[in-house]
Amino acid sequence: MRLWMIGCGNMASAMLRRWLESGVVAATDVDVVNRHDRALPGDVRQARTLPDGPAPDVVVLGIKPQQLDEAAAVHRERVRAAPLLVSMLAGPDPARLSTAFPGPVAIQTMPNLPVELGRGVVAIHAPDAPVEARATVDRLMAPLGLVEWFDDAARFAAAGALSGCGPAFLFRFVDALAAGGVAIGLDPAQAAAVALATVEGAAAMVAASERSPGALADAVASPGGMTRAGLNVLDEAAGLVPLLERTLAASAKRGAEMAKG
Ligand SMILES: NC(=O)C1=CN([C@@H]2O[C@H](COP(=O)(O)OP(=O)(O)OC[C@H]3O[C@@H](n4cnc5c(N)ncnc54)[C@H](O)[C@@H]3O)[C@@H](O)[C@H]2O)C=CC1
Numbered sequence: 001m002r003l004w005m006i007g008c009g010n011m012a013s014a015m016l017r018r019w020l021e022s023g024v025v026a027a028t029d030v031d032v033v034n035r036h037d038r039a040l041p042g043d044v045r046q047a048r049t050l051p052d053g054p055a056p057d058v059v060v061l062g063i064k065p066q067q068l069d070e071a072a073a074v075h076r077e078r079v080r081a082a083p084l085l086v087s088m089l090a091g092p093d094p095a096r097l098s099t100a101f102p103g104p105v106a107i108q109t110m111p112n113l114p115v116e117l118g119r120g121v122v123a124i125h126a127p128d129a130p131v132e133a134r135a136t137v138d139r140l141m142a143p144l145g146l147v148e149w150f151d152d153a154a155r156f157a158a159a160g161a162l163s164g165c166g167p168a169f170l171f172r173f174v175d176a177l178a179a180g181g182v183a184i185g186l187d188p189a190q191a192a193a194v195a196l197a198t199v200e201g202a203a204a205m206v207a208a209s210e211r212s213p214g215a216l217a218d219a220v221a222s223p224g225g226m227t228r229a230g231l232n233v234l235d236e237a238a239g240l241v242p243l244l245e246r247t248l249a250a251s252a253k254r255g256a257e258m259a260k261g
């Protein structure tokens with residue numbers, strides 16, 4: 001599959017790394033446009049302008065949302081002949097993408113960083129996309145992890161807040177678990193190592209298990225034991241659930257503002 005990538009930074013290069021590793025895309029079939037050269041997976045071609053020659057199968061948009069209009073002004077004419085535009089920008093919906101880049105079928109996606117390992121989530125919103133366009137997008141996204149289509153814009157936005165931002169929240173949790181360890185007497189380096197290994201093992205276990213996270217928590221917590229004492233704090237009325245409800249609500253609110261442009 002031939003790709004042009006307009007903007008290939010943290011998120012797009014995580015996708016590119018996995019596309020190259022999985023073989024769904026060959027490095028020689030990718031052309032990246034970045035503002036400045038940066039280290040890219042597979043040493044793919046990188047320039048300030050799109051290449052001459054025929055349009056690719058897919059144009060991938062990986063710039064910041066605030067850079068959409070500026071990038072469209074520069075690249076719109078070259079992109080017009082491409083069949084598909086796949087955006088990872090938080091905010092712009094397919095209609096806004098098509099206004100910026102008329103011509104291709106516009107697909108709005110929200111990936112997350114673990115796609116780099118093939119363990120990510122890609123939420124997709126393109127309710128009017130024809131079936132062939134959906135099939136191409138599915139083929140491209142399949143190696144990245146869980147791929148979920150949302151025809152409903154509000155559900156797509158909610159999923160994006162959870163999965164797109166979620167890795168950062170979990171990274172914070174790892175740090176918070178380590179900070180809790182330090183507060184009860186561990187040295188910081190050991191606390192960080194123990195917290196990370198605990199989260200990694202527990203995440204792998206819940207992913208592999210047929211038991212729910214709640215059932216697994218109960219399997220850890222002996223009645224009247226240490227874990228139950230800790231869970232009682234997390235489960236307080238003002239504990240972890242309301243904290244994460246507020247966290248996701250804040251991300252979703254900001255996403256809605258960005259969608260308005
Ligand atoms: N970082 C993440 O975890 C996620 C990011 N996103 C979305 O991905 C997009 C990119 O985010 P990051 O990769 O974190 O940003 P980044 O700043 O690392 O990458 C943006 C890239 O775009 C290039 N660029 C800027 N203006 C350009 C232009 N006019 N023409 C060509 N290239 C241009 C820059 O040189 C840079 O390499 C954003 O729209 C964000 O909403 C979506 C989901 C998760």
Ligand SMILES: O=C(O)[C@@H]1CCC=N1
Pocket residue numbers: 090164165
């Ligand atoms: O923070 C952001 O706006 C982007 C979208 C989701 C993750 N990063």
